[in-house]
Amino acid sequence: MKDTKQPIVEIRNLSKSYHRGAEIIPVLENISFDIPEGEFLALMGPSGSGKSTLLNLIAGIDKADSGTIQVSGLDITSLTETDLTRWRAVNVGFIFQFYNLIPVLTAFENVELPLLLTWLSRKERWEHVEAALHMVNLADRMDHYPGQLSGGQQQRVAIARAIVTDPTILVADEPTGDLDRTSAEDILGLMAILNREFGKTIIMVTHDPHAAEKAHIIRRLEKGILNVHA
């Protein structure tokens, strides 16, 4: 059944290096792989192996040196900065290790933020935000500011923000990295539901083997080279 799925992400010969002065630090070297639609993929590997870098490239917030990344048939490496920004707003939901909520906005307003870039009316926005907060079980906390929420709750707000625009791909960079066991389980369960019941393709970077267990596929990065572990 899985094999019939179309790849939603096709990465071909992707390379990326950083320059520090005259020194060139190669991070990703000639990486090629596919991510099928509706997949829950865990990216693992030692620190500094380039996981975040790869994730950022797939999510369109960083530029590769060479190679292509096709997402739903569109080569995002060929897009201009402005088009890429617009593409992200529609297609990608972001979940970060440190939640990255805006501290002066309430949970509700944080979730509403990405919807400001859409043509939705105030009322429609309200409905979407409410639905998203319901989904992460935080409808009763929507007037709270991030500072008034626990880490796990903040991360749930961040997940609501990531899904409120209904993107096809969710990227998560160590989403449980800053959480205790219970909260982490909570978040991972939520992500599993999003994957299973809402068909979201999820790409998650993690150090945590427990977290990786929730995924269907685990891929390991070792010094910029990709290994497959199903």
Next chain:
Amino acid sequence: MYMLKLIFRNAFRHKLRTCLTILGITIAILAFGILRTLVNAWYSGVEASSSARLITRNAISLVFSLPLSYKEKIRGIPGVKNVSYAIWFNGTYISEKNFIPNFAIDPKTFLELYPEYTLPEDQKVAFFRDRMAAVAGRKVAERFSWKIGDTIPLKGTNFPGTWNFILRGIYHGAEKSTDETQLFFHWDYLNESLKKTTPNRADQVGIYIIGITNPNLAPEVSEAVDKTFKNSLAETMTETEKAFQLSFVSMTEAIVTVIQLVSFMVIIIIIAVVANTMVMTARERIGEYAIMKTLGFGGWHLAILIFGESLFITMVGCTLGILLTFPSAKIFGAKIGAYFPVFHVSTNTIFLDIGAAILVSLIAAIFPTWHAVKIRVAEGLRRIG
């Protein structure tokens, strides 16, 4: 709406810093407003002058007088509507400190030429009828608590002796720029006394004031007047009232220039202060800007946030500064009113205040905005961790 809310909340994230910045702007706008008002006060005589009036004085210097006999000759010149005359009496009221500009005038013709000195009809009649009568401006009358009917003694300096006048009227300025600090009395009263004491100083006037039928005729009429008295014992020099007033101001031009420079320096300093606040603010929020960019917000959105916050902070300060300018100008004006007959905050000054504040907010926001727009998303996010 949402953006406004975000701008507003961002502005008060560091309450103390924001309040101190606003305080700085308030004081700067206040200082700027007072300095501009001071400059305006300096030019108030020029401002209040009418383009339909000419002043004729002795060509050698203002200290030399002109014969009364010129009056009829001037009246005959084409383009002249009416003629009046005045002498700067330069009397002292009780003490040297109490500076009051005081003039001996020909009441009827003078008030005809200066309709901006408005007197109630009964006071006007009383002033015309009584030779010892004087009228004073509202501000001097208030300053010395003069009432109609009071006797006002002036100690002569140019004209020796003590001269007693009876206050018959208090004039009000028709315009805000009208000088309400002067005192006027009958030229006849002075002249009669001079006839007895120093006959050679009698029948003389300090200046002629000429009303012209059309302001455009000013150059021609001036020339015609001066030509009429060419090669006579007292040659004349005629100019518009504005030019005449300006010649007083130009003596102190350097001071005005310095005041103007200082007022602009105040603005430059506050630009530095606000820019510093905005740079600190934007630096702290680089991570948040990166998040917003990640979510799909463009440079424009960040620019609106940063410029909006800068504008908000400066406008609050500006409003407070303007509100404080009025009472401050009043206090200031009361203290130095004798030297600056007109000391009021003009609409122009308010517009300059607002203009300066907007300029400050824009300049202060440029660098942080550029910084925020330029930051690469991946870099910005890395800084959060």
